Amino acid sequence: MSKSAAARSRDLIADALVWDAHAGVFPDPEIDLTLLNAWRDHGADHLSLNVGFDIMDRDRTMATLAAYRAWVLAHGERFVLAGTLDDIADAKRHGKLAVAFDIEGMNALGGDIAMVERYHALGVRQMLFAYNLNNAAAGGCHDADMGLSDFGRAIVREMNRTGMIVDCSHAGYRTTMDIMAESAKPVVFSHSNPIALCDRQRNIRDEQIEACARTGGVVGINGMGIFLGDNDIGTRTIVRHIRHVCDLVGTGHVGFGFDYSPATGVDLGAILASRPDYWPAGQRYDTPDIKHAGPAHLPDIVEGLLQRGFGDNEIRGILGENFRRVAAAAWAVKA
Ligand SMILES: [Zn+2]
Numbered sequence: 348m349s350k351s352a353a354a355r356s357r358d359l360i361a362d363a364l365v366w367d368a369h370a371g372v373f374p375d376p377e378i379d380l381t382l383l384n385a386w387r388d389h390g391a392d393h394l395s396l397n398v399g400f401d402i403m404d405r406d407r408t409m410a411t412l413a414a415y416r417a418w419v420l421a422h423g424e425r426f427v428l429a430g431t432l433d434d435i436a437d438a439k440r441h442g443k444l445a446v447a448f449d450i451e452g453m454n455a456l457g458g459d460i461a462m463v464e465r466y467h468a469l470g471v472r473q474m475l476f477a478y479n480l481n482n483a484a485a486g487g488c489h490d491a492d493m494g495l496s497d498f499g500r501a502i503v504r505e506m507n508r509t510g511m512i513v514d515c516s517h518a519g520y521r522t523t524m525d526i527m528a529e530s531a532k533p534v535v536f537s538h539s540n541p542i543a544l545c546d547r548q549r550n551i552r553d554e555q556i557e558a559c560a561r562t563g564g565v566v567g568i569n570g571m572g573i574f575l576g577d578n579d580i581g582t583r584t585i586v587r588h589i590r591h592v593c594d595l596v597g598t599g600h601v602g603f604g605f606d607y608s609p610a611t612g613v614d615l616g617a618i619l620a621s622r623p624d625y626w627p628a629g630q631r632y633d634t635p636d637i638k639h640a641g642p643a644h645l646p647d648i649v650e651g652l653l654q655r656g657f658g659d660n661e662i663r664g665i666l667g668e669n670f671r672r673v674a675a676a677a678w679a680v681k682a
Contacts, residue, residue: 356649359662360390364439366667367394367642368473368537368567368604369449369516373613374398376414380422382609387425387444389642392667393435394446395537395604398471401452401478401487402625405462408455412448412469419446428470432675447471449537451517452478453485453502460498463505472678473537474506475514476526479549479625485522488548489627492519495526503529510680512673515539515551515559516567516604523555533563533673538604540574541566541591547574547630553595560596563676565669567604568592570640573631574606580640586651589665598661602670607641 350358367386372378374397386394398415399408419426427438429445438445448471455474456462466474476485476499484499486492495503503526506513513534515523527534536559542550556566568588572578575588592601608615619626619633626632640648645666652662 352650352653353646355653356646359649359659360645360666363663364393364435364667364671365391365642365645366602366670367391367607368535368565368602368670369606370394370396370608371538371571371606371639372396372608373611373615373618374400374403374408374411375611375613376410378611378613380415380418382611383426383444383446385607385609386642389645391444391642392439393429394444395449395473396446397451398448399450399452399455401454401480401482402622403455405455405457408450412466412471415448416470430470430472431678432671435671447473449473449475449514451475452482453499454478454482456502458483460501460505463502463511464509467509467511471511472674473512473514473535475516475537476502476518476522478517485526486519488517488519489625489630490519492521494519494521495529499526500529507531508680510678512677515555517549520552520555523551524558527558527562530562532677533565534559535564535567535670535673537567538569538606539566540569540588544588544591545574545576549574549630556592556595556600560600563673565600565602565673566592567602567670570603570605570607570644572638572640573634575640578631578634578636578638580638580644582644582647582651585640585644585648586655589648589652590655598657598664599669599672601665602667603665605639605641607639
């Protein structure tokens, strides 16, 4: 008798490399990272954890990065600081969660391009350019899109050189097209959904998805209810977003960037309301009790994909092999 879809889903998640390309934990040096168990306990093998975004300055980002590094290093029985694909394979073998870091926006550089290499040396493996609003490097998705500046172009080249994944999420349309034209390596949208299914400025057009795939990149499906639909985190909705990307560019260019956070004690609603410039009206940030799909939803999502006829290898790609392929290209640098 053949296995049920639920059993096949469980087995696939246990066996496959599971990669979450972006967490939505509010970056704060005081946060207790015991919350990372939410990924480990649900079968994730690798997580890119955000240590800063444009509202924070360079000092605050560095303080958060230092605190998170120290926490992960002090909890080596369950977690590993991952700088390479070998680190991630090792962590999986030992049932640990591999953690690398990302930064949402170039304000973290403090205007100094040398910070790219410094962050890389401290475990940052992915950076996006502008967090919703314009900065010195790039245009944000909730701003008058200025495109990529000369500083931004130099940053793309420096990220290619040092071995960081170039991430287009949160940037404006024109800016993302500039970034993808500039990068010599595959580019990702780590946590952005198709605008064709959910009309938000944070989501992305089919043209952006196609350009991303042409670089060899991957779109990470975001688990936030307001970016999936009308605060809708139903499995059918998530599977519909995955299928949209697959129908456009094939199964090799989609993954997960759930943007998920367990409860941290930080009042996110208050933070969102406090900066209507970064989180403007009309974009559903004021939705009460925003729902959020995370790694706990993976068994249902994979079951949904199996029922839709996705093959095991396609699902392995979506769970993690697609992002691993990008990392293999982006992280490899000439000695
Ligand atoms: Zn984000």
